[in-house]
Amino acid sequence: MNGRRILADLKVTARGYLRNPIALFFSLIFPLILILLFGLIFANTGSTVTTLYTENFDHSSPVSQQFLSDLNQTHLVAVQVISTSTGNLSVWLGQNGNPAGLVIPAGFGNNYTHHIATNVTLYVNPQDAAAAGSAEGAVQAVENEFNLHAACGNASGSCTPVLGFSSQNVGKAIFTYIDYLVPGLIGFSILTSPMFSMVDVTSSYRKEGIFRQLSLTPLTRDEWLASRVAWYTILTFLAAAIMLGFGIGVFGAKVTISIWLLPYLFVGPLLFVSLGMLAGSIARTPESAAVIGNIITFPMMFLAGTFFPVSEFSPGLQVVARVLPLYYVIDGMNQVLLFQNFGRALTDFVIVLGIAVVLFAGAVYLFRWKGE
Amino acid sequence: MAEAIAVEGLVKNYGSLAAVDGVSFHVPTGSVFAFLGPNGAGKTTTTEILEGLRARSSGSVQVLGFDPWSEGRPLHRLIGVIPQDFRFFEKITPREAIGYYAALFGTRPEPDRLLGRVKLEDKAHSRFDTLSGGQKQKLGLALSLVNDPRICFLDEPTTGLDPTARRAIWDVVRGLRQEGRTVFLTTHYLEEAEMLADRVAIINHGKIVAAGSPAEIIDRLGGAARLRIVAGREVADFVRSRFSNEVAVEGDHVDIVLHDHEEALAILSAVQASRLPWTGFTTVRDTLEDVFVRLVGRMDEGVLKSANGTPGNAA
Numbered sequence: 167m168n169g170r171r172i173l174a175d176l177k178v179t180a181r182g183y184l185r186n187p188i189a190l191f192f193s194l195i196f197p198l199i200l201i202l203l204f205g206l207i208f209a210n211t212g213s214t215v216t217t218l219y220t221e222n223f224d225h226s227s228p229v230s231q232q233f234l235s236d237l238n239q240t241h242l243v244a245v246q247v248i249s250t251s252t253g254n255l256s257v258w259l260g261q262n263g264n265p266a267g268l269v270i271p272a273g274f275g276n277n278y279t280h281h282i283a284t285n286v287t288l289y290v291n292p293q294d295a296a297a298a299g300s301a302e303g304a305v306q307a308v309e310n311e312f313n314l315h316a317a318c319g320n321a322s323g324s325c326t327p328v329l330g331f332s333s334q335n336v337g338k339a340i341f342t343y344i345d346y347l348v349p350g351l352i353g354f355s356i357l358t359s360p361m362f363s364m365v366d367v368t369s370s371y372r373k374e375g376i377f378r379q380l381s382l383t384p385l386t387r388d389e390w391l392a393s394r395v396a397w398y399t400i401l402t403f404l405a406a407a408i409m410l411g412f413g414i415g416v417f418g419a420k421v422t423i424s425i426w427l428l429p430y431l432f433v434g435p436l437l438f439v440s441l442g443m444l445a446g447s448i449a450r451t452p453e454s455a456a457v458i459g460n461i462i463t464f465p466m467m468f469l470a471g472t473f474f475p476v477s478e479f480s481p482g483l484q485v486v487a488r489v490l491p492l493y494y495v496i497d498g499m500n501q502v503l504l505f506q507n508f509g510r511a512l513t514d515f516v517i518v519l520g521i522a523v524v525l526f527a528g529a530v531y532l533f534r535w536k537g538e
Numbered sequence: 539m540a541e542a543i544a545v546e547g548l549v550k551n552y553g554s555l556a557a558v559d560g561v562s563f564h565v566p567t568g569s570v571f572a573f574l575g576p577n578g579a580g581k582t583t584t585t586e587i588l589e590g591l592r593a594r595s596s597g598s599v600q601v602l603g604f605d606p607w608s609e610g611r612p613l614h615r616l617i618g619v620i621p622q623d624f625r626f627f628e629k630i631t632p633r634e635a636i637g638y639y640a641a642l643f644g645t646r647p648e649p650d651r652l653l654g655r656v657k658l659e660d661k662a663h664s665r666f667d668t669l670s671g672g673q674k675q676k677l678g679l680a681l682s683l684v685n686d687p688r689i690c691f692l693d694e695p696t697t698g699l700d701p702t703a704r705r706a707i708w709d710v711v712r713g714l715r716q717e718g719r720t721v722f723l724t725t726h727y728l729e730e731a732e733m734l735a736d737r738v739a740i741i742n743h744g745k746i747v748a749a750g751s752p753a754e755i756i757d758r759l760g761g762a763a764r765l766r767i768v769a770g771r772e773v774a775d776f777v778r779s780r781f782s783n784e785v786a787v788e789g790d791h792v793d794i795v796l797h798d799h800e801e802a803l804a805i806l807s808a809v810q811a812s813r814l815p816w817t818g819f820t821t822v823r824d825t826l827e828d829v830f831v832r833l834v835g836r837m838d839e840g841v842l843k844s845a846n847g848t849p850g851n852a853a
């Protein structure tokens with residue numbers, strides 16, 4: 167390995183890439199358009215009304231009726247009262263795929279009237295950021311209003327809150343669609359930039375004899391590979407910077423930038439450079455390489471959590487998602503950027519690293535540049 | 539080293555096909571060697587074995603003292619190669635390409651001088667995919683010189699090029715020879731081999747059918763010299779009546795096969811004395827092309843004969 171030669175190849179690669187509008191579009195501009203598009207559609211409106219399935223154990227009290235009607239007034243949630251004999255609401259919500267539920271305890275109205283602190287219980291699916299955000303926002307707003315009336319309305323003038331809610335939320339923050347979109351689109355870029363061009367480069371350079379031409383220079387195959395991996399890592403960092411910048415700056419995404427994002431930004435490109443090379447090496451012609459590349463790429467483009475959180479998929483599709491290497495890249499970045507759940511992030515990373523090492527070894531083994 | 543390339547009994551088989559079938563030749567340092575042959579003769583296969591791009595089936599090959607297949611890395615620093623159909627990164631300009639190769643080889647060529655040498659200065663900043671076939675080939679030539687090579691391999695460097703581009707490449711080849719470099723060239727243009735090469739080997743169906751300087755090949759394999767008199771049939775009849783030489787009438791001239799040069803003088807004096815009309819004369823020899831066509835044709839007949847013979851033997 168010789169740094170000067172790797173650098174020379176990196177320079178030529180970068181030049182060629184930056185002068186290729188299609189490659190540039192897919193790796194940097196397309197994800198940017200996606201985040202702007204999805205961000206504008208989903209972030210500003212916050213409008214989808216979430217159905218809030220409610221067990222009211224205090225259904226006779228006018229206070230609880232007022233509370234629920236006020237919740238409806240927020241237009242964030244639509245209260246749907248269900249039977250109190252439903253049983254464990256958390257289980258019921260999960261079984262029915264409903265994202266939000268509320269339990270109003272017995273004695274709620276009485277407690278409120280007598281200024282006794284009382285909690286309602288809110289169930290939200292932390293993976294469904296939009297619904298969770300709406301439900302929590304609505305409950306918080308209505309409780310504030312009630313607390314003002316109850317405490318500040320009396321003679322003492324001290325605004326002691328009476329109502330509270332305990333949320334069965336796993337994460338502390340409330341995540342919205344745009345928050346999921348940031349790691350999702352970084353993952354999109356990690357996938358598409360190497361896959362679309364490495365498959366093509368590997369097969370067409372072989373067909374056109376460019377690899378044989380290079381094999382007559384002191385550049386080694388490993389140096390060439392190193393330069394490619396370096397280039398796609400640079401692109402990945404650029405894409406991550408764009409996504410984080412626009413996500414946070416324009417749409418106020420609630421992501422926590424952390425040093426633990428770096429491992430994914432290094433190993434993710436390595437994984438897909440290897441996968442692209444493998445696809446390009448296996449195929450006999452550039453045309454069949456493109457087909458193989460697309461067969462590998464397209465399912466991941468949509469099913470690995472790029473545009474939509476995997477938790478919103480049907481159980482069947484979730485199983486499919488877990489087969490896709492990109493799922494672990496994006497899930498890991500979700501754990502780091504959103505939930506700060508580093509245990510699961512580490513598990514994801516180990517899986518990503520394992521796949522990358524296997525694919526890299528396979529690519530190095532299969533990739534020849536002399537071939538007759 | 540007196541010999542830049544030494545090849546003995548080189549064989550390359552593709553399945554049952556012997557693409558190169560027992561080829562031996564030697565290229566002295568500083569000379570231009572042309573491998574001349576029709577399409578599919580085995581030129582590219584031989585060239586790429588010399589460059590270390592293909593493995594051989596058997597035989598021995600030494601290029602600058604290296605075995606190209608097992609000692610490719612040190613050899614590649616000393617040779618320059620332009621493949622038959624040179625391709626490069628589409629979006630890169632010739633000047634950048636030279637910079638890239640220079641960095642890879644760790645050399646410091648002057649890009650403008652190199653591009654000037656192959657007459658590509660005006661395209662120094664054009665992207666590769668906008669260059670014409672000839673310009674691409676010229677860039678290949680320039681790149682092959684970045685490492686100041688001792689041997690240059692050019693596989694059909696002028697095939698399909700227009701006459702101007704072809705002449706530019708010929709000039710470069712002559713320059714390479716003047717600088718004392720060895721040139722290994724393949725071509726199917728006879729004039730190219732005749733004009734550029736010190737030594738020529740004619741290859742057909744993987745076998746060398748003739749080798750030597752163009753003049754030697756013509757001497758050895760060409761027909762005898764002929765006296766050509768521009769005149770009518772009566773002159774032919776007159777020569778036949780007076781001399782024993784073979785005489786043929788072709789179009790507006792009469793061809794008389796000569797055994798030595800004095801005969802030409804005797805025949806011309808006799809014709810002059812006969813007062814028969816004639817308007818000019820010249821002596822003609824076989825060109826390399828005549829030899830080439832005859833050899834390659836003869837080879838093909840041989841192949842046909844043996845192919846026809848096989849069913850007969852089996853019957």
Ligand SMILES: Nc1ncnc2c1ncn2[C@@H]1O[C@H](COP(=O)(O)OP(=O)(O)O)[C@@H](O)[C@H]1O
Binds near residue numbers: 538
């Ligand atoms: N990789 C290969 N596999 C099979 N046959 C080949 C291969 N390369 C060349 N040949 C065959 O070997 C013969 C010589 O080819 P080549 O050296 O390319 O000829 P030339 O360069 O003189 O036109 C041809 O019959 C060709 O079809």
Ligand SMILES: [Mg+2]
Binds near residue numbers: 581622693694
């Ligand atoms: Mg050829």
